[in-house]
Amino acid sequence: DGGITQSPKYLFRKEGQNVTLSCEQNLNHDAMYWYRQDPGQGLRLIYYSQIVNDFQKGDIAEGYSVSREKKESFPLTVTSAQKNPTAFYLCASSMVFGAGGHEQFFGPGTRLTVL
């Protein structure tokens, strides 16, 4: 089955610790995205990558870092510099080249709680 996997589903972190959220896709999509969602609110873009070894900051990149060494993988690190990291994190992927709407396909998300 093609899709996007995120792990872990729930993550607890102590203040001052870095933590890495995993995102893997087997849809052969070029682009991948990380979003943050706070309770009752919409999605805010953290980082996105349209091609391997390249990525761009989104609207709220401060305190986060990413890498895109493989087409299938786009891990997100939440660093200790992120002041309020408790949130729901969603990873997505899409085509960006060729015809079509380039709709995004999402993983199940990771709920991060800072203790």
Next chain:
Amino acid sequence: AQKITQTQPGMFVQEKEAVTLDCTYDTSDQSYGLFWYKQPSSGEMIFLIYQGSYDEQNATEGRYSLNFQKARKSANLVISASQLGDSAMYFCAMSPLINTNAGKSTFGDGTTLTVKP
């Protein structure tokens, strides 16, 4: 810059009735796509329907249809014959199709739909 506005924080509909969720947008791109996603309480985002800016006909996918009015910059989602399982949060989104930001979506704040039995 792109902007999506969803003015209805919450909506209620009776089971088996139709409901319209509003979405207006703003963009300077000539070629763009409009999308609707559903987010149940489990949290996963589910793609529902897509409309291209140059598509002359409104998109339909089963019980979902997109009422696209380009001149008014609106892309409302119509759900016919509502079911209890339609209760969820619904997001409108858009993205450019052919510039360097192709695929990068801007999302609205969402509308919470509750279907009453």
